Amino acid sequence: MLKKTVATFAIAGAAVLGLTPPASAEVRSSPDCQNSAGYQTVVARAAVIATNDVIVGEVDLCRQGSLYFAFVLFNQAMTTSQYAQAYLTRYDQGVPVGTVTCDSAGGNGKVLPGQRRCWTPNLNGDAARYTFVAAADQHSSHTGALLAKGNTGIPTR
Secondary structure (H helix, E strand, O other): OHHHHHHHHHHHHHHHOOOOOOOOOOOEEEEEEEEOOEEEEEEEEEEEEEOOOOEEEEEEEEEEOOEEEEEEEEOOOEOOOEEEEEEEEEEEOOEEEEEEEOOOOOOOOOEOEOOOEEEOOOEEOOOOOEEEEEEEEEEEOOOOOEEEEEEOOOOEO
16 A cells, blocks of 8 residues: 555655656546547557647557557647647558548548647457557648657557
8 A cells, every 4th residue: 555655655756746757557537538439548659749849749559459540638728720630650560551630531520729639530450460659730721830749659559
């Protein structure tokens, strides 16, 4: 019990100081990793960072059984002059073989003004040779300028 309490305080203290808590080998369910079927398992997570180096949201690589999808959640709703998109790229033995977005069939559509999140359709990851990367970006709807971006990096299983 004492060990669990100390670990909880360590993680909470790290959060207060803005530090990343220690990595855990277990994947976890999160209310930030959702699709039309509900909350799913977070496989990897990355910050979405604005061009001024401010974190404006996060992008998740999510799993539902053997299906994978990308989910993005912004800290604030898009303004009337912003939109955002999430992407899921599937790799076959390290080679990209396809990308879907929130606008693809099965996704819920890009993040529009007044909204904060979107998710892509599911891609099958049943074969051990498949890995995935989730990415997101935010743009100005007036100029098309890139405002923020993020991705989960190296293809993850």
